[in-house]
Amino acid sequence: xxxxxxxxxxxxxxxxxxxxxxxxxxxxxxxxxxxxxxxxxxxxxxxxxxxxxxxxxxxxxxxxxxxxxxxxxxxxxxxxxxxxxxxxxxxxxxxxxxxxxxxxxxxxxxxxxxxxxxxxxxxxxxxxxxxxxxxxxxxxxxxxxxxxxxxxxxxxxxxxxxxxxxxxxxxxxxxxxxxx
Numbered sequence: 001x002x003x004x005x006x007x008x009x010x011x012x013x014x015x016x017x018x019x020x021x022x023x024x025x026x027x028x029x030x031x032x033x034x035x036x037x038x039x040x041x042x043x044x045x046x047x048x049x050x051x052x053x054x055x056x057x058x059x060x061x062x063x064x065x066x067x068x069x070x071x072x073x074x075x076x077x078x079x080x081x082x083x084x085x086x087x088x089x090x091x092x093x094x095x096x097x098x099x100x101x102x103x104x105x106x107x108x109x110x111x112x113x114x115x116x117x118x119x120x121x122x123x124x125x126x127x128x129x130x131x132x133x134x135x136x137x138x139x140x141x142x143x144x145x146x147x148x149x150x151x152x153x154x155x156x157x158x159x160x161x162x163x164x165x166x167x168x169x170x171x172x173x174x175x176x177x178x179x180x
Contacts, residue, residue, distance in 0.1 A: 002093065003060050004100055005166060009051040015058075016044035018065050022085060030083045032118045057101050059084075059093045067093045069101045076111040078148075082124060089123070098131050103158050106151045113146040 007015060019027065019040050027035045047054040047070070055071040067084035080101055084093045105113060115133060117125050125135060125142070133144035 001062060002066070002091070002096055003166065004097060004162070005058055005060070007056040007058060009048060012044055012048040012051075012054075012056065014065075015047075015056050015068060015070075016040050018068065019044075019083075022083070026083065026086060029118060029121050029124075030081065032116075057097055057104070059088075059097050061088055061091070061093070066091075067097060069097045071101060071105070073110065076109070078105050078110040078113050080113065080115050082115070082127065094123075094127050095130065098127060100159075100162055102131060102146075102148070103155050103162075106148050106155050107159050109151065110148055113148055115144045117142045117144055 019035075020037050022030075024034065047056075053073045055073075057069040057071065058065060059067040065085070066088035067082070069083075070081040072079045072081070080098070082094050082097065102113065113133065115124070115128055117128060117135060119142070125144070128135060128144035131146070133146040135142040135144045
């Protein structure tokens with residue numbers, strides 16, 4: 001079962017550990033260059049020192065991390081960085097996270113969403129196009145942009161339904177632990 005959750009600031013190191021467990025090609029496709037363990041540690045430390053502008057949505061399948069979106073904000077702009085482990089690709093993980101993250105951003109009154117797309121990462125470009133982000137070529141790579149619509153009662157309801165599902169699943173897990 002695919003579930004999602006936002007990390008708390010004290011959980012950001014889990015993001016770093018998960019990144020370091022990814023294969024070199026996955027990291028290269030995500031960052032656009034090689035990324036060592038020390039660089040990942042420094043990056044995560046930077047994010048943890050600025051939790052107001054850095055958020056992480058994690059997707060799990062049967063309790064195992066399948067993918068993440070790093071959400072970085074500045075003023076009314078927001079940037080997403082999407083990564084899915086190879087084992088969990090083509091299962092709707094990125095699509096589910098994008099849908100939830102866009103709703104989350106709209107409900108917090110962000111106006112502009114963008115994603116950097118590495119030229120050879122075709123799946124991320126397709127994901128951007130599917131969610132309405134328009135790619136703009138920049139020396140081989142591209143930046144995909146979307147003007148976010150203001151929140152509506154429907155977007156608030158949609159987010160609350162997601163939160164309700166999380167709470168319901170957490171309650172079931174707790175009950176299973178108590179029955180053991």
